[in-house]
Amino acid sequence: MAIKLDIEALLAHLPLFRSLDKTQLVLMAQASQEVRVAKHGFVFHRGDAASGLYVVAVGGIKLAIPSANGQEKVIEFFSPGQAFGEAVMFLDKPYMVQAQALEDTLLLWIDKQDIYAAIDRDPSFARRMLAGLSLRLHALVQDIETVNLQNASQRVISYLLKQPREGEHVQFPFNKNVIASKLGLTPETLSRLLHQLNSKGYIAVDGRDVHILDVPGMEAQLYGR
Amino acid sequence: MAIKLDIEALLAHLPLFRSLDKTQLVLMAQASQEVRVAKHGFVFHRGDAASGLYVVAVGGIKLAIPSANGQEKVIEFFSPGQAFGEAVMFLDKPYMVQAQALEDTLLLWIDKQDIYAAIDRDPSFARRMLAGLSLRLHALVQDIETVNLQNASQRVISYLLKQPREGEHVQFPFNKNVIASKLGLTPETLSRLLHQLNSKGYIAVDGRDVHILDVPGMEAQLYGR
Protein backbone atom coordinates (compact mmCIF):
# COMPACT_ATOMS: atom_id res chain seq x y z
CA MET A 1 0.00 0.00 0.00
CA ALA A 2 2.75 2.44 -0.79
CA ILE A 3 1.35 4.03 -3.88
CA LYS A 4 2.51 7.50 -4.70
CA LEU A 5 -0.17 9.33 -6.60
CA ASP A 6 -0.64 12.50 -8.53
CA ILE A 7 -3.83 13.77 -6.97
CA GLU A 8 -4.24 16.57 -9.43
CA ALA A 9 -4.03 14.28 -12.43
CA LEU A 10 -6.41 11.86 -10.79
CA LEU A 11 -9.01 14.51 -10.11
CA ALA A 12 -8.57 15.97 -13.57
CA HIS A 13 -10.28 13.10 -15.35
CA LEU A 14 -13.14 12.58 -12.99
CA PRO A 15 -16.43 13.61 -14.58
CA LEU A 16 -17.22 15.64 -11.52
CA PHE A 17 -14.16 17.84 -11.74
CA ARG A 18 -13.69 17.96 -15.46
CA SER A 19 -15.01 21.47 -15.81
CA LEU A 20 -12.58 22.99 -13.31
CA ASP A 21 -9.77 25.10 -14.63
CA LYS A 22 -6.14 24.64 -13.66
CA THR A 23 -6.30 27.02 -10.70
CA GLN A 24 -9.32 25.43 -9.17
CA LEU A 25 -7.98 21.97 -9.76
CA VAL A 26 -4.90 22.83 -7.77
CA LEU A 27 -7.06 24.14 -4.95
CA MET A 28 -9.12 20.97 -4.98
CA ALA A 29 -6.06 18.77 -4.99
CA GLN A 30 -4.68 20.64 -2.01
CA ALA A 31 -7.93 20.26 -0.17
CA SER A 32 -8.13 16.52 -0.62
CA GLN A 33 -6.66 13.95 1.70
CA GLU A 34 -5.67 10.37 1.05
CA VAL A 35 -7.51 7.67 2.94
CA ARG A 36 -6.44 4.04 2.82
CA VAL A 37 -8.79 1.24 3.74
CA ALA A 38 -7.89 -2.44 3.82
CA LYS A 39 -10.20 -5.05 2.31
CA HIS A 40 -13.30 -5.49 4.45
CA GLY A 41 -12.46 -2.32 6.35
CA PHE A 42 -15.13 0.32 6.87
CA VAL A 43 -14.91 3.85 5.52
CA PHE A 44 -17.85 4.86 7.65
CA HIS A 45 -20.69 3.23 9.53
CA ARG A 46 -24.39 3.96 9.63
CA GLY A 47 -24.96 6.79 12.09
CA ASP A 48 -21.60 8.48 11.51
CA ALA A 49 -21.65 12.20 10.80
CA ALA A 50 -20.95 13.16 7.18
CA SER A 51 -18.51 15.97 6.63
CA GLY A 52 -17.24 15.48 3.14
CA LEU A 53 -17.22 13.28 0.09
CA TYR A 54 -15.03 10.42 -1.06
CA VAL A 55 -13.57 9.61 -4.44
CA VAL A 56 -12.28 6.13 -5.21
CA ALA A 57 -8.73 6.23 -6.58
CA VAL A 58 -7.86 2.53 -6.40
CA GLY A 59 -9.95 -0.43 -5.32
CA GLY A 60 -13.67 -0.81 -4.76
CA ILE A 61 -16.33 0.18 -2.26
CA LYS A 62 -19.77 -1.09 -1.49
CA LEU A 63 -22.53 0.92 0.13
CA ALA A 64 -24.98 -1.13 2.16
CA ILE A 65 -27.73 -0.85 4.72
CA PRO A 66 -27.02 -2.97 7.77
CA SER A 67 -29.96 -4.74 9.37
CA ALA A 68 -30.62 -5.91 12.89
CA ASN A 69 -29.89 -9.60 12.36
CA GLY A 70 -26.46 -9.15 10.81
CA GLN A 71 -27.87 -9.12 7.29
CA GLU A 72 -27.20 -6.27 4.95
CA LYS A 73 -28.71 -4.92 1.77
CA VAL A 74 -26.19 -3.74 -0.79
CA ILE A 75 -27.16 -0.46 -2.39
CA GLU A 76 -24.35 0.29 -4.79
CA PHE A 77 -20.77 -0.37 -5.82
CA PHE A 78 -18.13 2.24 -6.55
CA SER A 79 -15.05 1.74 -8.64
CA PRO A 80 -12.09 4.04 -9.37
CA GLY A 81 -13.15 7.48 -10.53
CA GLN A 82 -16.51 7.44 -8.81
CA ALA A 83 -17.56 9.61 -5.90
CA PHE A 84 -19.79 8.67 -2.99
CA GLY A 85 -21.06 10.21 0.20
CA GLU A 86 -21.97 13.48 -1.53
CA ALA A 87 -25.67 13.20 -0.92
CA VAL A 88 -25.61 13.08 2.84
CA MET A 89 -23.10 15.89 2.93
CA PHE A 90 -25.73 18.39 1.81
CA LEU A 91 -28.15 17.36 4.51
CA ASP A 92 -27.37 17.58 8.16
CA LYS A 93 -28.12 13.95 8.74
CA PRO A 94 -25.86 11.07 9.66
CA TYR A 95 -25.11 8.34 7.12
CA MET A 96 -27.88 5.81 6.85
CA VAL A 97 -25.63 3.41 4.98
CA GLN A 98 -22.22 1.96 5.65
CA ALA A 99 -19.28 1.99 3.25
CA GLN A 100 -16.99 -0.99 3.18
CA ALA A 101 -13.94 -1.78 1.07
CA LEU A 102 -14.30 -4.77 -1.25
CA GLU A 103 -10.54 -4.82 -1.71
CA ASP A 104 -7.60 -2.78 -0.49
CA THR A 105 -8.67 0.68 -1.45
CA LEU A 106 -7.29 4.16 -1.77
CA LEU A 107 -9.69 7.05 -1.43
CA LEU A 108 -9.53 10.78 -1.61
CA TRP A 109 -11.51 12.69 0.93
CA ILE A 110 -12.62 16.25 0.34
CA ASP A 111 -14.12 18.39 3.04
CA LYS A 112 -17.63 19.77 2.72
CA GLN A 113 -16.34 23.32 3.01
CA ASP A 114 -14.05 22.92 0.05
CA ILE A 115 -16.87 21.56 -2.05
CA TYR A 116 -19.08 24.45 -1.07
CA ALA A 117 -16.29 26.85 -1.96
CA ALA A 118 -15.98 25.28 -5.40
CA ILE A 119 -19.71 25.57 -5.92
CA ASP A 120 -19.58 29.25 -5.04
CA ARG A 121 -16.66 29.90 -7.33
CA ASP A 122 -17.91 27.96 -10.32
CA PRO A 123 -21.57 27.45 -11.25
CA SER A 124 -20.68 24.80 -13.77
CA PHE A 125 -19.20 22.75 -10.96
CA ALA A 126 -22.55 23.02 -9.21
CA ARG A 127 -24.20 21.72 -12.34
CA ARG A 128 -21.91 18.72 -12.46
CA MET A 129 -22.65 18.01 -8.87
CA LEU A 130 -26.37 18.21 -9.61
CA ALA A 131 -25.98 15.92 -12.59
CA GLY A 132 -24.09 13.45 -10.43
CA LEU A 133 -26.79 13.33 -7.81
CA SER A 134 -29.46 13.05 -10.46
CA LEU A 135 -27.70 10.08 -11.94
CA ARG A 136 -27.59 8.42 -8.56
CA LEU A 137 -31.26 9.07 -8.09
CA HIS A 138 -31.99 7.61 -11.48
CA ALA A 139 -30.13 4.44 -10.58
CA LEU A 140 -32.01 4.06 -7.32
CA VAL A 141 -35.35 4.40 -9.06
CA GLN A 142 -34.27 1.68 -11.46
CA ASP A 143 -33.39 -0.53 -8.52
CA ILE A 144 -36.78 0.07 -7.00
CA GLU A 145 -38.29 -0.88 -10.31
CA THR A 146 -36.43 -4.17 -10.56
CA VAL A 147 -37.15 -5.17 -6.99
CA ASN A 148 -40.84 -4.38 -7.20
CA LEU A 149 -41.81 -5.19 -10.74
CA GLN A 150 -39.56 -8.08 -11.73
CA ASN A 151 -39.27 -11.60 -10.40
CA ALA A 152 -36.02 -13.20 -9.33
CA SER A 153 -35.18 -14.61 -12.73
CA GLN A 154 -35.84 -11.35 -14.51
CA ARG A 155 -33.67 -9.50 -12.02
CA VAL A 156 -30.74 -11.78 -12.73
CA ILE A 157 -31.25 -11.41 -16.45
CA SER A 158 -31.41 -7.64 -16.37
CA TYR A 159 -28.34 -7.54 -14.16
CA LEU A 160 -26.42 -9.67 -16.63
CA LEU A 161 -27.54 -7.62 -19.58
CA LYS A 162 -26.63 -4.38 -17.84
CA GLN A 163 -23.08 -5.49 -17.08
CA PRO A 164 -20.39 -4.08 -19.36
CA ARG A 165 -19.37 -6.94 -21.61
CA GLU A 166 -16.58 -7.59 -24.06
CA GLY A 167 -18.01 -9.67 -26.84
CA GLU A 168 -20.28 -12.10 -25.10
CA HIS A 169 -18.15 -12.37 -22.00
CA VAL A 170 -19.15 -11.00 -18.60
CA GLN A 171 -17.47 -11.36 -15.26
CA PHE A 172 -18.89 -11.00 -11.75
CA PRO A 173 -16.73 -8.35 -10.13
CA PHE A 174 -17.35 -9.61 -6.58
CA ASN A 175 -18.56 -12.47 -4.46
CA LYS A 176 -21.85 -13.85 -5.62
CA ASN A 177 -23.35 -13.29 -2.21
CA VAL A 178 -22.72 -9.56 -2.60
CA ILE A 179 -24.31 -9.58 -6.03
CA ALA A 180 -27.24 -11.52 -4.60
CA SER A 181 -27.79 -8.89 -1.96
CA LYS A 182 -27.68 -6.13 -4.56
CA LEU A 183 -30.38 -7.99 -6.47
CA GLY A 184 -32.44 -8.59 -3.37
CA LEU A 185 -31.97 -12.35 -3.47
CA THR A 186 -30.38 -15.00 -1.28
CA PRO A 187 -27.13 -16.52 -2.53
CA GLU A 188 -28.92 -19.87 -2.87
CA THR A 189 -31.55 -18.43 -5.15
CA LEU A 190 -28.98 -16.68 -7.31
CA SER A 191 -27.01 -19.89 -7.68
CA ARG A 192 -30.10 -21.84 -8.68
CA LEU A 193 -31.18 -19.24 -11.20
CA LEU A 194 -27.79 -19.09 -12.85
CA HIS A 195 -27.85 -22.85 -13.12
CA GLN A 196 -31.31 -22.68 -14.62
CA LEU A 197 -30.40 -20.01 -17.19
CA ASN A 198 -27.40 -22.13 -18.00
CA SER A 199 -29.38 -25.29 -18.69
CA LYS A 200 -31.88 -23.35 -20.76
CA GLY A 201 -29.03 -22.30 -22.99
CA TYR A 202 -29.24 -18.58 -22.34
CA ILE A 203 -25.81 -18.36 -20.73
CA ALA A 204 -22.75 -20.48 -20.01
CA VAL A 205 -21.57 -20.16 -16.42
CA ASP A 206 -18.07 -20.97 -15.24
CA GLY A 207 -17.44 -19.63 -11.76
CA ARG A 208 -17.41 -15.88 -12.04
CA ASP A 209 -17.20 -15.99 -15.80
CA VAL A 210 -20.40 -15.91 -17.76
CA HIS A 211 -20.93 -16.10 -21.48
CA ILE A 212 -24.08 -14.49 -22.73
CA LEU A 213 -25.35 -16.78 -25.45
CA ASP A 214 -28.86 -15.66 -26.29
CA VAL A 215 -29.52 -11.96 -25.75
CA PRO A 216 -32.84 -11.85 -27.63
CA GLY A 217 -34.06 -14.87 -25.71
CA MET A 218 -33.15 -13.27 -22.43
CA GLU A 219 -34.75 -9.99 -23.35
CA ALA A 220 -37.91 -11.88 -24.20
CA GLN A 221 -37.96 -13.19 -20.63
CA LEU A 222 -38.13 -9.63 -19.37
CA TYR A 223 -41.46 -9.04 -21.03
CA GLY A 224 -43.29 -12.26 -21.84
CA ARG A 225 -44.24 -14.66 -19.05
CA MET B 1 -60.59 25.66 -11.62
CA ALA B 2 -60.52 29.41 -11.93
CA ILE B 3 -58.06 30.20 -9.20
CA LYS B 4 -56.16 33.43 -9.49
CA LEU B 5 -52.82 33.05 -7.84
CA ASP B 6 -49.92 35.18 -6.80
CA ILE B 7 -47.07 33.21 -8.23
CA GLU B 8 -44.43 35.31 -6.60
CA ALA B 9 -45.91 34.85 -3.14
CA LEU B 10 -46.30 31.15 -3.75
CA LEU B 11 -42.70 30.70 -4.80
CA ALA B 12 -41.49 32.85 -1.94
CA HIS B 13 -42.24 30.30 0.72
CA LEU B 14 -41.02 27.23 -1.04
CA PRO B 15 -37.89 25.87 0.62
CA LEU B 16 -36.23 25.73 -2.77
CA PHE B 17 -36.64 29.42 -3.52
CA ARG B 18 -36.41 30.84 -0.05
CA SER B 19 -32.89 32.13 -0.50
CA LEU B 20 -33.69 34.19 -3.59
CA ASP B 21 -33.83 37.94 -3.25
CA LYS B 22 -36.71 40.05 -4.51
CA THR B 23 -35.22 40.62 -7.96
CA GLN B 24 -34.57 36.97 -8.63
CA LEU B 25 -37.92 35.97 -7.28
CA VAL B 26 -39.58 38.24 -9.80
CA LEU B 27 -37.54 36.70 -12.58
CA MET B 28 -38.50 33.25 -11.44
CA ALA B 29 -42.14 34.13 -11.20
CA GLN B 30 -42.06 35.50 -14.73
CA ALA B 31 -40.38 32.37 -15.98
CA SER B 32 -42.96 30.04 -14.52
CA GLN B 33 -46.11 28.91 -16.23
CA GLU B 34 -49.32 27.59 -14.79
CA VAL B 35 -50.33 24.05 -15.64
CA ARG B 36 -53.70 22.61 -14.69
CA VAL B 37 -54.33 18.91 -14.52
CA ALA B 38 -57.65 17.26 -13.73
CA LYS B 39 -57.86 14.34 -11.31
CA HIS B 40 -56.35 11.20 -12.85
CA GLY B 41 -54.81 13.29 -15.61
CA PHE B 42 -51.16 12.82 -16.49
CA VAL B 43 -48.54 15.53 -16.17
CA PHE B 44 -46.09 13.44 -18.12
CA HIS B 45 -45.62 9.82 -19.12
CA ARG B 46 -42.64 7.53 -18.98
CA GLY B 47 -40.49 8.21 -21.99
CA ASP B 48 -41.40 11.89 -22.32
CA ALA B 49 -38.54 14.34 -22.62
CA ALA B 50 -37.86 16.42 -19.52
CA SER B 51 -37.33 20.11 -20.04
CA GLY B 52 -38.11 21.69 -16.70
CA LEU B 53 -39.40 21.15 -13.21
CA TYR B 54 -42.83 21.30 -11.62
CA VAL B 55 -43.97 22.78 -8.35
CA VAL B 56 -47.31 21.77 -6.84
CA ALA B 57 -49.43 24.80 -6.00
CA VAL B 58 -52.76 23.11 -5.29
CA GLY B 59 -53.68 19.44 -5.28
CA GLY B 60 -51.55 16.31 -5.25
CA ILE B 61 -49.36 14.30 -7.58
CA LYS B 62 -48.09 10.76 -7.55
CA LEU B 63 -44.97 9.55 -9.30
CA ALA B 64 -45.10 5.93 -10.37
CA ILE B 65 -43.38 3.39 -12.58
CA PRO B 66 -45.78 1.77 -15.01
CA SER B 67 -45.32 -1.91 -15.71
CA ALA B 68 -46.18 -4.09 -18.67
CA ASN B 69 -49.32 -5.71 -17.25
CA GLY B 70 -51.07 -2.48 -16.30
CA GLN B 71 -49.68 -2.55 -12.80
CA GLU B 72 -47.74 0.35 -11.40
CA LYS B 73 -45.35 0.91 -8.54
CA VAL B 74 -45.86 4.21 -6.72
CA ILE B 75 -42.61 5.96 -5.95
CA GLU B 76 -43.63 9.14 -4.20
CA PHE B 77 -46.37 11.64 -3.48
CA PHE B 78 -46.11 15.39 -3.81
CA SER B 79 -48.28 17.92 -2.05
CA PRO B 80 -48.46 21.72 -2.35
CA GLY B 81 -45.08 23.39 -2.01
CA GLN B 82 -43.09 20.44 -3.24
CA ALA B 83 -41.13 20.23 -6.46
CA PHE B 84 -40.70 17.23 -8.72
CA GLY B 85 -39.09 16.39 -12.02
CA GLU B 86 -35.88 18.21 -11.14
CA ALA B 87 -33.70 15.14 -11.19
CA VAL B 88 -34.29 14.11 -14.77
CA MET B 89 -33.91 17.68 -15.92
CA PHE B 90 -30.19 17.59 -15.21
CA LEU B 91 -29.66 14.45 -17.20
CA ASP B 92 -30.45 14.19 -20.84
CA LYS B 93 -32.69 11.23 -20.33
CA PRO B 94 -36.43 10.86 -20.71
CA TYR B 95 -38.63 10.39 -17.65
CA MET B 96 -38.62 6.85 -16.37
CA VAL B 97 -41.66 7.52 -14.20
CA GLN B 98 -45.07 8.94 -14.89
CA ALA B 99 -46.72 11.78 -12.96
CA GLN B 100 -50.45 11.62 -12.38
CA ALA B 101 -52.80 13.95 -10.53
CA LEU B 102 -54.47 12.44 -7.48
CA GLU B 103 -56.96 15.31 -7.47
CA ASP B 104 -57.57 18.42 -9.55
CA THR B 105 -54.18 20.03 -9.43
CA LEU B 106 -52.51 23.31 -10.23
CA LEU B 107 -48.82 23.23 -11.02
CA LEU B 108 -46.13 25.71 -11.87
CA TRP B 109 -43.72 24.76 -14.56
CA ILE B 110 -40.28 26.30 -14.82
CA ASP B 111 -38.03 25.80 -17.78
CA LYS B 112 -34.65 24.17 -17.43
CA GLN B 113 -32.91 27.23 -18.82
CA ASP B 114 -34.38 29.48 -16.17
CA ILE B 115 -33.25 27.12 -13.45
CA TYR B 116 -29.77 27.02 -14.89
CA ALA B 117 -29.76 30.79 -15.03
CA ALA B 118 -30.69 30.98 -11.37
CA ILE B 119 -27.93 28.55 -10.48
CA ASP B 120 -25.42 30.68 -12.32
CA ARG B 121 -26.58 33.87 -10.65
CA ASP B 122 -26.83 32.54 -7.13
CA PRO B 123 -24.66 29.78 -5.67
CA SER B 124 -26.91 29.47 -2.65
CA PHE B 125 -29.74 28.52 -4.97
CA ALA B 126 -27.55 25.76 -6.29
CA ARG B 127 -27.01 24.58 -2.75
CA ARG B 128 -30.73 24.43 -2.12
CA MET B 129 -31.20 22.48 -5.25
CA LEU B 130 -28.49 20.07 -4.15
CA ALA B 131 -30.07 19.73 -0.74
CA GLY B 132 -33.42 19.01 -2.36
CA LEU B 133 -32.03 16.25 -4.51
CA SER B 134 -30.13 14.82 -1.57
CA LEU B 135 -33.32 14.66 0.43
CA ARG B 136 -35.02 12.82 -2.38
CA LEU B 137 -32.15 10.38 -2.53
CA HIS B 138 -32.33 9.85 1.18
CA ALA B 139 -36.02 9.02 0.95
CA LEU B 140 -35.44 6.53 -1.84
CA VAL B 141 -32.77 4.74 0.14
CA GLN B 142 -35.19 4.49 3.02
CA ASP B 143 -37.76 2.97 0.69
CA ILE B 144 -35.23 0.44 -0.50
CA GLU B 145 -34.53 -0.37 3.11
CA THR B 146 -38.16 -0.99 3.99
CA VAL B 147 -38.84 -3.09 0.92
CA ASN B 148 -35.77 -5.25 1.35
CA LEU B 149 -35.28 -5.52 5.07
CA GLN B 150 -38.78 -5.39 6.55
CA ASN B 151 -41.71 -7.75 6.18
CA ALA B 152 -45.17 -6.64 5.18
CA SER B 153 -46.39 -5.99 8.70
CA GLN B 154 -43.33 -3.94 9.62
CA ARG B 155 -43.73 -1.88 6.47
CA VAL B 156 -47.27 -0.96 7.40
CA ILE B 157 -46.21 -0.11 10.93
CA SER B 158 -43.37 2.12 9.86
CA TYR B 159 -45.60 3.82 7.34
CA LEU B 160 -48.17 4.57 10.04
CA LEU B 161 -45.56 5.82 12.45
CA LYS B 162 -44.00 8.04 9.80
CA GLN B 163 -47.28 9.75 8.92
CA PRO B 164 -47.78 13.21 10.39
CA ARG B 165 -50.29 12.78 13.18
CA GLU B 166 -52.35 15.09 15.34
CA GLY B 167 -52.59 13.50 18.72
CA GLU B 168 -53.05 9.83 17.99
CA HIS B 169 -55.04 10.41 14.84
CA VAL B 170 -53.77 9.62 11.36
CA GLN B 171 -55.55 9.71 8.04
CA PHE B 172 -54.76 7.96 4.78
CA PRO B 173 -54.45 10.75 2.26
CA PHE B 174 -55.39 8.56 -0.73
CA ASN B 175 -56.94 5.31 -1.82
CA LYS B 176 -55.58 2.34 0.10
CA ASN B 177 -54.85 0.97 -3.30
CA VAL B 178 -52.24 3.63 -3.86
CA ILE B 179 -50.79 3.33 -0.38
CA ALA B 180 -50.43 -0.41 -0.86
CA SER B 181 -48.45 0.12 -4.04
CA LYS B 182 -46.17 2.62 -2.30
CA LEU B 183 -45.50 -0.02 0.37
CA GLY B 184 -44.94 -2.74 -2.20
CA LEU B 185 -47.99 -4.74 -1.15
CA THR B 186 -51.23 -5.83 -2.72
CA PRO B 187 -54.38 -4.05 -1.52
CA GLU B 188 -55.58 -7.36 -0.08
CA THR B 189 -52.50 -7.77 2.06
CA LEU B 190 -52.70 -4.20 3.31
CA SER B 191 -56.32 -4.71 4.28
CA ARG B 192 -55.55 -7.91 6.14
CA LEU B 193 -52.63 -6.37 7.99
CA LEU B 194 -54.60 -3.34 9.10
CA HIS B 195 -57.28 -5.67 10.37
CA GLN B 196 -54.66 -7.67 12.19
CA LEU B 197 -53.03 -4.65 13.82
CA ASN B 198 -56.51 -3.57 14.79
CA SER B 199 -57.40 -6.79 16.54
CA LYS B 200 -54.05 -6.85 18.31
CA GLY B 201 -54.95 -3.50 19.82
CA TYR B 202 -52.14 -1.50 18.21
CA ILE B 203 -54.46 0.70 16.17
CA ALA B 204 -58.15 1.42 15.67
CA VAL B 205 -59.15 1.52 12.02
CA ASP B 206 -62.21 3.26 10.67
CA GLY B 207 -62.10 3.64 6.93
CA ARG B 208 -59.31 6.06 6.16
CA ASP B 209 -59.08 7.17 9.77
CA VAL B 210 -56.64 5.39 12.01
CA HIS B 211 -55.97 5.90 15.69
CA ILE B 212 -52.55 4.93 16.83
CA LEU B 213 -53.05 3.30 20.22
CA ASP B 214 -49.77 1.66 21.16
CA VAL B 215 -46.70 3.34 19.74
CA PRO B 216 -44.17 1.48 21.92
CA GLY B 217 -45.81 -1.82 21.07
CA MET B 218 -45.62 -1.04 17.37
CA GLU B 219 -42.04 0.07 17.57
CA ALA B 220 -41.21 -3.19 19.29
CA GLN B 221 -42.56 -5.01 16.23
CA LEU B 222 -39.97 -3.26 14.09
CA TYR B 223 -37.13 -4.90 15.93
CA GLY B 224 -38.21 -8.02 17.83
CA ARG B 225 -39.64 -11.08 16.09
Next chain:
DNA sequence: CGAAAGTTTGAGTTGCTTCAACCGCGGTGG
Protein backbone atom coordinates in the same frame (compact mmCIF):
# COMPACT_ATOMS: atom_id res chain seq x y z
C1' DC C 1 -1.59 -28.42 3.66
C1' DG C 2 -5.31 -27.17 6.46
C1' DA C 3 -8.77 -23.87 7.81
C1' DA C 4 -12.04 -20.63 6.46
C1' DA C 5 -14.85 -18.65 3.18
C1' DG C 6 -17.65 -19.07 -0.76
C1' DT C 7 -20.81 -21.90 -3.64
C1' DT C 8 -23.94 -25.47 -4.85
C1' DT C 9 -27.65 -28.74 -4.09
C1' DG C 10 -31.59 -30.72 -1.71
C1' DA C 11 -35.80 -30.77 1.06
C1' DG C 12 -39.20 -28.51 3.50
C1' DT C 13 -41.59 -24.28 4.83
C1' DT C 14 -43.94 -19.87 4.51
C1' DG C 15 -45.38 -15.14 3.63
C1' DC C 16 -47.46 -13.00 0.40
C1' DT C 17 -50.02 -13.21 -3.83
C1' DT C 18 -53.69 -14.66 -6.77
C1' DC C 19 -58.22 -15.58 -7.83
C1' DA C 20 -62.82 -15.09 -6.67
C1' DA C 21 -66.77 -13.77 -4.26
C1' DC C 22 -68.98 -10.40 -1.54
C1' DC C 23 -70.05 -5.99 0.85
C1' DG C 24 -71.17 -1.06 1.21
C1' DC C 25 -71.50 3.24 -0.45
C1' DG C 26 -71.97 7.25 -3.67
C1' DG C 27 -73.55 8.68 -7.90
C1' DT C 28 -76.72 8.54 -11.72
C1' DG C 29 -80.42 7.99 -14.66
C1' DG C 30 -84.95 6.19 -15.46
Next chain:
DNA sequence: CCACCGCGGTTGAAGCAACTCAAACTTTCG
Protein backbone atom coordinates in the same frame (compact mmCIF):
# COMPACT_ATOMS: atom_id res chain seq x y z
C1' DC D 1 -87.27 8.20 -5.23
C1' DC D 2 -85.27 4.00 -5.85
C1' DA D 3 -82.94 0.54 -8.66
C1' DC D 4 -78.73 -0.13 -10.58
C1' DC D 5 -74.05 0.20 -11.55
C1' DG D 6 -69.22 0.66 -10.47
C1' DC D 7 -65.55 1.27 -7.58
C1' DG D 8 -62.97 0.76 -3.32
C1' DG D 9 -62.47 -2.28 0.13
C1' DT D 10 -62.79 -6.75 2.69
C1' DT D 11 -62.65 -11.72 3.32
C1' DG D 12 -61.67 -16.56 2.19
C1' DA D 13 -59.24 -20.41 0.04
C1' DA D 14 -55.56 -22.12 -2.62
C1' DG D 15 -51.00 -21.76 -4.78
C1' DC D 16 -46.37 -20.69 -5.44
C1' DA D 17 -41.97 -18.20 -5.63
C1' DA D 18 -38.47 -17.48 -2.87
C1' DC D 19 -36.61 -18.36 1.69
C1' DT D 20 -34.64 -21.18 5.44
C1' DC D 21 -32.08 -24.80 7.11
C1' DA D 22 -28.72 -28.19 6.40
C1' DA D 23 -25.13 -30.63 4.31
C1' DA D 24 -21.66 -31.44 0.79
C1' DC D 25 -18.49 -29.67 -2.22
C1' DT D 26 -14.93 -26.14 -4.00
C1' DT D 27 -11.97 -22.39 -3.93
C1' DT D 28 -9.03 -19.20 -1.61
C1' DC D 29 -5.37 -18.04 1.15
C1' DG D 30 -2.34 -17.99 5.15
